[in-house]
Structures are given as C-alpha cells and as structure tokens.
Amino acid sequence: MRLRGRKNIKESLERQPELVVLEPQQWKGHWHEFFGNDRPIHVELGMGKGQFISRMSGNNPDINYIGMDIYDELLRRGSDKARLVWQELGQDRVPNLALVRGNAEYLELMFDQGELARIYLNFSDPWPKSKHGRRRLTHPRFLMKYKQALDDYGEIHFKTDSLTLFEFSLNSFSETGLQMRNISLHLHRERIRDDLVMTEYETKFVGLGQPIYRLEAVIGEKALHDYRIQVAEERQAESRRGGVKETAPE
Ligand SMILES: C[S@@+](CC[C@H](N)C(=O)[O-])C[C@H]1O[C@@H](n2cnc3c(N)ncnc32)[C@H](O)[C@@H]1O
Incomplete structure (x- = not known):
C-alpha cells in the first residue's frame, strides 16, 4: 500500500516537468532558461507544503521562485497548492515557480555563483541538540554557501519560532560578517504582518500565541x-x- 502510494507520488511529479524539477543540478547556471526570462530568482530552502512559496509566486509575478524540499510528498502537496493559487488568479499554469527536490547541503551543485537574488529560511528545523549544530541551515558553513549563490543584491530572510535557533543564528550571521537588519523578536506583536506572507508553521505558531523571530541579512x-x-x-x-x-x- 505504502509502495503504491510512493509510486503514485513519483508519477504525479514526473507528469509536471514545467513545475516540478527532480534533477535540479541539470539547471545549474541555466535557471533563467527554465523560467524563460531574466527576472530575479528567490528560493525557499525547506518549503514544506509550499504555502509560502506558492502565495509569493502569485503575489509577485515579476519574480521567479524556487521552493526546495527533500521529500517527494511535500513536492506533490506544493504542486497542488501552487496550481490552486494560480487557478484563483485565473491561470491554469504556474509561470514563475519551480518546486525542486533537493537538499540545501548540496546548494552549490544546483546554483551557480551569483545565480540567486534572495534566500528564504522559514521555520528551518531547529536541531536543538548542540552536537547537531552543523545541520542547522543557519550554521556558518551554510551561510558561506548562500553567500556564493547570491548576487550583488543578495539577501537572506529568516524566520523561526525557536528562540534557541534564533540566538544561534544571530551569532552565526555575526561571525560570518553579515549585515543584519529589521531584527524582530515578535514579528506579529502589534498586528498580523500578512504583507510578509505566512508559512504553514507560522500560521500554527501564531495561532498558539507564540512569538515569531525574524531577521534579514544583506549580503550582496x-x-x-x-x-x-x-x-x-x-x-x-x-x-x-x-x-x-x-x-x-x-
Ligand atoms: C519545519 S518545516 C518548515 C516548512 C515551511 N517552511 C513552513 O514554514 O511551514 C522544515 C522543512 O525543511 C525541510 N528540510 C529540512 N532540511 C532540509 C535541507 N537540508 N534541505 C532542504 N529542505 C530541508 C523539511 O523537509 C521540512 O519540510
């Protein structure tokens, strides 16, 4: 039963090559050809079910978006979500989004130097045990990868519900010499910042009354x-x- 489920997911993903990219390294240095234009490319690493990246693509048709995750099932859910968002906008195709099966660990195999304009890290896994610190997506070794992939206008936008991860990340950004700005220890304190587009995890944590921590890092x-x-x-x-x-x- 589980196997059949997996087969269905794989087939569903393979049927949508204009939206789902299963071998992203093939597009390294050529993402503008995938999108058919030279617009800036913004990537969310660990997109989950794809609410954020789908809505961002619908709200900002002049930007190209890439949502990356490790799991096929999440790519499938993301593709459903993206099609729904664009159907609501009256279009049956998704013109400015790619959903990519990939691991941020191998970012340099998927993107050329300076190929991206922005990286979003939304509610990245906190890896609370300090022995797993190197796996956190804001560890300096990841920040160095992001620096390579980002262009002259490059930025990282990071939000999380985890105070421990945020604290770790502030030190990590600082150690890497990155300029931080718009640091918030309670993003929705005064009003819901829906102008920033909420993710699935964010909706859940805000509903529980938990503070959301956020910062932007200016790289380029x-x-x-x-x-x-x-x-x-x-x-x-x-x-x-x-x-x-x-x-x-x-
Ligand atoms: C806690 S969820 C957050 C999902 C979504 N961004 C949100 O805010 O609702 C973290 C996601 O990151 C993905 N992920 C974890 N490590 C990753 C990595 N190294 N590369 C790509 N995705 C990763 C997980 O599969 C999971 O979907």
Missing part, C-alpha cells in the same frame, strides 16, 4: 551599499527633526 555588495545610504539618510532626517547632529555609519 550593491544591496549593502543601498542599505548604508538608506540608514545614513534616515539618521540625517532624524537629526533634522530632533535637532541632534548624529554621525552616519560608514
């Missing part, structure tokens, strides 16, 4: 430059309003 040189200018301008505007002269960061 051009993104860093733009961020520093923005901060300097905000400081100047602030000091003009308050009459206090402040020094802009370098």
